[in-house]
Amino acid sequence: xxxxxxxxxxxxxxxxxxxxxxxxxxxxxxxxxxxxxxxxxxxxxxxxxxxxxxxxxxxxxxxxxxxxxxxxxxxxxxxxxxxxxxxxxxxxxxxxxxxxxxxxxxxxxxxxxxxxxxxxxxxxxxxxxxxxxxxxxxxxxxxxxxxxxxxxxxxxxxxxxxxxxxxxxxxxxxxxxxxxxxxxxxxxxxxxxxxxxxxxxxxxxxxxxxxxxxxxxxxxxxxxxxxxxxxxxxxxxxxxxxxxxxxxxxxxxxxxxxxxxxxxxxxxxxxxxxxxxxxxxxxxxxxxxxxxxxxxxxxxxxxxxxxxxxxxxxxxxxxxxxxxxxxxxxxxxxxxxxxxxxxxxxxxxxxxxxxxxxxxxxxxxxxxxxxxxxxxxxxxxxxxxxxxxxxxxxxxxxxxxxxxxxxxxxxxxxxxxxxxxxxxxxxxxxxxxxxxxxxxxxxxxxxxxxxxxxxxxxxxxxxxxxxxxxxxxxxxxxxxxxxxxxxxxxxxxxxxxxxxxxxxxxxxxxxxxxxxxxxxxxxxxxxxxxxxxxxxxxxxxxxxxxxxxxxxxxxxxxxxxxxxxx
Numbered sequence: 057x058x059x060x061x062x063x064x065x066x067x068x069x070x071x072x073x074x075x076x077x078x079x080x081x082x083x084x085x086x087x088x089x090x091x092x093x094x095x096x097x098x099x100x101x102x103x104x105x106x107x108x109x110x111x112x113x114x115x116x117x118x119x120x121x122x123x124x125x126x127x128x129x130x131x132x133x134x135x136x137x138x139x140x141x142x143x144x145x146x147x148x149x150x151x152x153x154x155x156x157x158x159x160x161x162x163x164x165x166x167x168x169x170x171x172x173x174x175x176x177x178x179x180x181x182x183x184x185x186x187x188x189x190x191x192x193x194x195x196x197x198x199x200x201x202x203x204x205x206x207x208x209x210x211x212x213x214x215x216x217x218x219x220x221x222x223x224x225x226x227x228x229x230x231x232x233x234x235x236x237x238x239x240x241x242x243x244x245x246x247x248x249x250x251x252x253x254x255x256x257x258x259x260x261x262x263x264x265x266x267x268x269x270x271x272x273x274x275x276x277x278x279x280x281x282x283x284x285x286x287x288x289x290x291x292x293x294x295x296x297x298x299x300x301x302x303x304x305x306x307x308x309x310x311x312x313x314x315x316x317x318x319x320x321x322x323x324x325x326x327x328x329x330x331x332x333x334x335x336x337x338x339x340x341x342x343x344x345x346x347x348x349x350x351x352x353x354x355x356x357x358x359x360x361x362x363x364x365x366x367x368x369x370x371x372x373x374x375x376x377x378x379x380x381x382x383x384x385x386x387x388x389x390x391x392x393x394x395x396x397x398x399x400x401x402x403x404x405x406x407x408x409x410x411x412x413x414x415x416x417x418x419x420x421x422x423x424x425x426x427x428x429x430x431x432x433x434x435x436x437x438x439x440x441x442x443x444x445x446x447x448x449x450x451x452x453x454x455x456x457x458x459x460x461x462x463x464x465x466x467x468x469x470x471x472x473x474x475x476x477x478x479x480x481x482x483x484x485x486x487x488x489x490x491x492x493x494x495x496x497x498x499x500x501x502x503x504x505x506x507x508x509x510x511x512x513x514x515x516x517x518x519x520x521x522x523x524x525x526x527x528x529x530x531x532x533x534x535x536x537x538x539x540x541x542x543x544x545x546x547x548x549x550x551x552x553x554x555x556x557x558x559x560x561x562x563x564x565x566x567x568x569x570x571x572x573x574x575x576x577x578x579x580x581x582x583x584x585x586x587x588x589x590x591x592x593x594x595x596x597x598x599x600x601x602x603x604x605x606x607x608x609x610x611x612x613x614x615x616x617x618x619x620x621x622x
Contacts, residue, residue: 063607063611064611064612066121066122066607067122067604067605067607068608069103069121069123069124070122070123070600070601070603070607071601071604073123074597074598074600074601075601077098077100077593077597078594078597078598078601080096080097080098081098081590081593081594081597082594084585084590085587085591085594088585088587088590091269092265092266092268092269092272093265093585094130094131094132094261094265094268095131095585096129096130096261097131098129099129100123100124102123102124103121103122103123103124105121130259130264131582132268132579132582133578133579133582134284136575136579136582137268137271137579138282139575140275140572140575140576140579141271141275141280141282142275142279142349142352143568143571143575144276144572145275145276145277145278145279145352145353145354146346146351146352146568147276147565147568147569147571147572148276148277148352148353148354149353149354149356149357150357150561150565150568151357151569152354152357152358153357153360153361153565154558154562154564154565156220156224156357156358156362156389157361157388157554157557157558157561157562158558158562159220160217160220160388160389160554160558161554161558163213163217163220163392164213164392164547164550164551164554165551172209172210172547173548175202175205175206175209176206176543177544178202178205178206179202179203179205180523180526180543180544181202182198182199182201182202182203183519183522183523183526184523185198185199186198186199186507186522187516187519187520187522190514190515190516190518191507191508191514193502193503196503196505196507199451199505200451200494200498200499200505203451203452203494204494204499207400207452207493207494210400211492213396214393214396214489214490217389217392217393217396218366218393220389221318221362221363221366221389222317224358224361224362224389225317225318225319225362227358228310228319228321228355228358228359229310231277231354231355231358232308232309232310232319232321232355234277235277235294235308235355236307236308238270238273238274238277239274239299239300239305239307241267241270242267242270242271242274242300242305243300243305245264245266245270246288246289246290246300246302247289248263249263249264249289250287250288253287260288271290271292274292276353276354277353277354277355278294278295278352278353279294279295279296279349279352279353279356280292280293280294281293281296285302287302294308294337295337295338295353297323297337306323306324306325307324308321308323308337309321309322309323309327310322311334313364313365315365316364316365316366318362318364318365320334320336320337321336321337321355321359322334322336322337323335323336323337337355338356338359340360344360344386360386360387360388361387361388361389362387362390363384363389363390364390366393366490367390367397368393368394368397368401368483368486368488368490369394369397369398369400369401369486369488370480371384371390371394372391372394372398372534373398375535376535377535377536379535380534380535380536381535381536385534385535388554388557391534392554394534395533395534395550395553396489396550397488397489398533399531399533399543399546399547399550400487400488400489400492401487401488402531402543403525403543404451404452404487404492406525407451407452407522407525408451408452408459408487410518410521410522411448411449411450411451411506411518411522412433412438412449412450412459412506413433413434413437413438414432414433414434415431415432415434416429416431416432417429417432417472418430419466419470419472420465421463421464421465421466422463422464422465422466422468424466425463427463427472430475431475431477432472432473432474432475433446433473433475435447435510436510438506438510439506439508439509439515439518440508440510441503441504441505441506442503442504442507442508443501443504445497445504446473447459447460447473448506449495449497449498449504449505449506450495451495451498451505452487452492452493452494452495453492453494453495453496454478454484454485454486454491454492454493455484455491455492455493456479456482456483456484456485456491457485458476459475459476460474460475461473506518507519526542526543526544527544528542529541529545531543531545531546533546533549533550533553534553537549537553
């Protein structure tokens with residue numbers, strides 16, 4: 057009788073544990089498509105044994121009490137997680153860089169349905185027409201018309217690049233907010249997991265899945281290092297700086313530059329905010345390299361693509377190859393702005409210098425000011441318009457100053473038209489896309505474009521020089537590409553440069569995307585749910601449940617027989 061009653065407990069344990077295993081399997085099947093869900097695996101173990109005799113010569117005489125669920129295993133592979141999150145961040149960096157390069161390339165190749173290259177060609181053709189008949193008003197008007205179109209298209213591309221910088225700036229600001237949001241999410245989950253698991257009985261499986269999902273997303277935005285403590289909480293470093301500890305989240309702060317309006321991430325806990333001495337989140341003095349793990353995170357990719365300001369030709373002029381490659385050459389949008397502005401600056405100044413040439417002189421002004429080696433309008437070699445106005449008008453003007461300042465010499469008779477040099481700081485006094493305009497006099501004055509020499513003859517030599525300037529190989533697009541080219545070749549090389557850069561970034565992004573998918577597949581083999589495998593387990597546990605049920609029926613019938621017959 058005693059053995060029979062004890063056997064009922066064995067059968068009952070079989071029913072109970074098979075039912076619990078079926079519930080776990082059903083939960084796995086219900087979450088087959090749930091992102092980040094970790095498979096729960098049932099681990100069975102023997103219950104305690106009842107010992108009848110310890111004096112037996114071979115082994116103790118014992119009777120088992122059935123089985124129990126020792127644990128529901130929630131398994132992840134730390135090394136695969138670490139590998140996945142590193143490569144996920146790297147893929148995010150190159151994807152952001154590729155997206156920026158593609159956007160810039162599209163701006164260069166197409167604008168409102170008309171390729172910029174065509175506008176450049178039409179501008180050149182207008183000078184060829186002028187060279188055929190420089191004194192004809194139709195040819196002069198064509199030059200002004202095509203110059204207007206060229207400048208409008210150039211400024212439109214430049215404005216689009218600036219607008220894209222603002223879009224990137226908005227993305228950067230949103231990403232900083234998302235990083236902080238994920239940080240607080242992870243910290244809240246840390247505290248909940250700590251409360252549940254501190255008793256050493258339960259495992260907060262669902263909460264751990266949510267935390268791992270948050271870490272996966274965070275890893276795509278910035279470089280992440282993580283370590284789980286013995287209490288179940290996770291400490292996180294972001295870009296080698298403590299981001300989450302046991303009780304705190306050290307938020308990333310976005311500081312807005314008062315001049316550019318660009319947002320840059322800093323670590324407020326490491327900065328002196330009162331003195332405006334900031335510790336920036338990223339150190340761009342380091343080389344961008346996979347070996348150094350400095351090419352990780354979408355946020356870094358977007359900041360690098362955007363740059364730190366709106367660039368012009370001065371940001372690329374006079375740099376060494378090393379200075380260029382370690383500076384503006386790293387940022388896709390700023391580099392495009394600088395190269396475009398440099399092309400326009402060189403073309404505009406070359407045309408203006410032919411239309412309104414200068415020479416170098418020294419003289420004393422009527423007010424006693426000494427002018428040494430200054431540029432003045434070259435009246436002997438310069439041309440004027442039909443109205444005879446001196447000096448000859450330039451085609452492109454700066455909105456901050458005139459081309460010349462009239463100065464009376466100390467003899468009281470001679471007039472010099474002193475050239476106003478470009479200001480190195482004030483962009484309104486530079487021949488840059490920010491401040492360039494078409495000379496309004498040429499739009500309103502009939503035949504105002506310089507085309508007549510001092511003797512009244514058509515300025516054929518000047519007109520020919522305006523054509524020749526397009527074919528002279530004097531231009532370089534940047535300090536890394538010093539092959540000389542013409543203005544027509546310049547734009548093509550600039551677009552090709554962006555295309556090559558974008559192709560490299562795109563290739564890296566696609567390669568890393570495949571690698572990240574492969575790593576994630578390996579992770580899924582560890583913790584992912586296989587519907588076929590879970591169905592097999594369900595059949596196994598169902599059969600175990602049925603077997604335990606039949607076992608109990610047999611024991612029950614045996615006990616009934618013993619009770620009723622004896």
